[in-house]
């Protein structure tokens with residue numbers, strides 16, 4: 298599938314499109330008479346019971362083709378209008394959450410493509426949002442093409458110069474990141490959302506990933522492995538490409554020196570602090586202007602909100618400005634390797 302391409306638009310060349318094939322009809326499968334007399338799926342004990350660590354997922358997800366179809370229909374009715382402007386807001390319901398269904402083959406990109414085209418055809422005012430949404434589905438296709446042609450990128454930097462990056466190995470900080478206890482609310486909210494639901498909003502994935510590789514200077518492969526273990530949509534191509542994009546080592550990568558400021562990202566994309574309040578309830582009573590940086594609040598404000606840093610909520614595990622400088626210093630090694 299070829300979607301509207303950001304790449305061609307960026308370079309100024311006209312965007313080229315190939316038609317997207319219609320979804321194929323369901324295959325006719327002649328089941329053998331013996332099917333049904335064999336084992337029952339439930340008897341295989343595939344679902345966790347002692348303990349049922351997946352219990353929290355049940356409120357969020359309905360696995361299966363019907364669940365995927367329902368989610369697409371709900372998104373087309375409720376989330377698509379405004380998607381282009383609001384898809385970066387983790388506090389709003391404007392993304393589709395179709396990624397687990399896509400990953401597990403419960404819905405296909407062509408089905409999504411056809412349904413969105415139909416919707417745009419019926420309501421032209423949805424064209425911009427529909428186009429943006431389909432371009433995101435196009436990124437998924439791009440990543441799958443990428444890993445097909447460059448399978449070594451599962452483990453190796455796509456840009457070899459990044460082999461020179463001086464990663465730190467800090468098990469304690471990695472653990473704090475995994476558990477959502479870094480002291481940076483937007484990062485902690487994202488990591489807790491991931492643990493509780495098996496999903497994290499794309500904007501927040503970018504923020505937490507940037508925090509791991511840049512603020513903590515921990516190898517992107519550690520983050521990729523944690524996402525792989527915890528995401529319901531864990532997808533080799535998208536996960537690896539997402540991490541390498543963030544680290545700056547990928548084929549289509551954020552420049553390494555662009556380091557997300559977690560406080561600014563929070564204020565911009567969760568302006569009322571609703572997302573943080575949901576996942577870090579211990580901060581809920583802080584005013585909006587401080588909820589993304591509790592360490593900037595005065596002792597009086599913290600006390601009034603019932604927050605005791607270091608006890609009810611962690612102190613920041615790194616200082617933002619120093620971490621930023623250290624990350625940029627580490628990048629010098631990459632630049633030297635690229636020049637040699």
Ligand SMILES: Cc1cc2nc3c(=O)[nH]c(=O)nc-3n(C[C@H](O)[C@H](O)[C@H](O)COP(=O)(O)OP(=O)(O)OC[C@H]3O[C@@H](n4cnc5c(N)ncnc54)[C@H](O)[C@@H]3O)c2cc1C
Nearest residue numbers: 392393394395396433434437499530531532535536539540
């Ligand atoms: C560090 C990192 C790791 C990631 N790991 C995964 C992963 O394991 N599995 C996964 O499916 N996605 C991954 N992504 C991409 C993206 O975050 C998710 O696809 C998206 O958040 C899924 O939510 P949605 O279905 O509500 O997205 P929507 O915004 O509704 O998008 C619709 C579909 O388009 C595709 N899509 C959207 N954004 C992207 C993107 N940036 N890259 C590729 N495809 C995209 C997905 O298939 C998604 O389901 C990762 C991104 C980052 C930054």
